[in-house]
Amino acid sequence: MMLMNKCATPAMVRTGNSKIASDQEDSWISASQRGDAMAFNRLVLKWEKTVYNVALRLLQDREEAAEATQEVFLLTFKNVRRFRRDSRFSTWLYRIALNHCLTRLKQRPPGTHLSLEDQMNTANPASQLRVPENQISELVRMEERKLILSALTHLPPEQQAVIELKFFQELNFEEIAAILEIPLGTIKSRLYAGLEMLKIRLEAQS
């Protein structure tokens, strides 16, 4: 046993860990499908940061993103029995989250333009209280984040969704096509167009 542990490569350990995590997630999903709210809350703990940040980048408003995240999890809990395991749970969850956020964006009155830029310095008091180890690098990081989120607000929602999944969730084209349920060619054209617009804005700001 010791010999086996010594011989295990990091990839093997990672594979083993992801297998355990996947089994654990499977058991939580099964329990949730039997109506176990505690098990579903473990799934919430695992995915809430991802879903919240997807909503935040699309909606550009912290309060609305938190509200949308709560609604996404309630929606997922209500419909978890319908999850047939023909795709990964994350694919299903991304689809619900993106559709919900895009619906919210469409329901906004025309001309509404929110930006996190104004909220950056005031909205998260906890992050302000935290004293960073290197204040300069922290400020640079915050400024960079501000620039990127600001550039994202100028993209159409459909392009934002594709950029979100490709760059922030680091999914491949096939996974993105499965989540958004649109053809691969459309995914690519939206991605290239979105990336080009971001490049122009970010390079100009820099």
Place this chain on the structure above:
Amino acid sequence: MKSECSECQKKIAALALGDLDDRERLPLEAHLEVCPHCRSEQEAYGRTAQRLTATADEDVPHHFFVYPEPQSMNLWQLFRSMPLPWQAAAAGLAMIVLLVSVSAISRLQVRSDASGWAISFGGNSVDTEALSKNILQAAARRQQETTLALIRDMKREIERSNTNLTLQQQARLTNALEHLDSRLSGRISSAEGQVREDTRILVSELYRTIARQRAQELELINLRIDSTEVNSAIRARQMDEILGTLLQVADASLSQ
């Protein structure tokens, strides 16, 4: 050269995203070697992609746990929600209460005196207030024990799962558990209130049934007393007539 650049620039985004096969990638890379303009364009795409992937996620402002819709439970739903051993125990208790009630009703006596009404079962007088209090206390105790057992099971389950979690996850779970505890205790108290109310209604219905049966019994007794009085009167009249006849016979014998 310009048309080649224009052609290349259409593919630079695809190159940055790793979406070109060798047939398209190799000529493009060869062009980038010699064209500074296209190379700077490629570097700009690379920088943009790198900046996007390097953006860190924000922490959540709070947890987004979900809870099933709270609903008040009646006695049957409460019974259905119990674990099997508790269901068996509750059913046994209900059966005992039923048997005792039936046995008590069959030997019921109701008396009224100067101090008021008194109910007795087979000659032993029972304090109705104490009986009601005992029933309520037993129901509340049973409910509390069931809930505590449920909470113990949940805590044990969470402790077992905690061994596979990181410290941060454990802290989150502990917070979630505390929140759940507070919600659960609220639901327990409302369920206890419901049980008390249901038991109170049961006891009052029991009293009404007893009173109704007692009234029927009293009516029967009155009827019997009435019929006994009528019979006695008839017998007295018959006796009078017999005695009268005997006296007449005696008088006639003496006169002869």
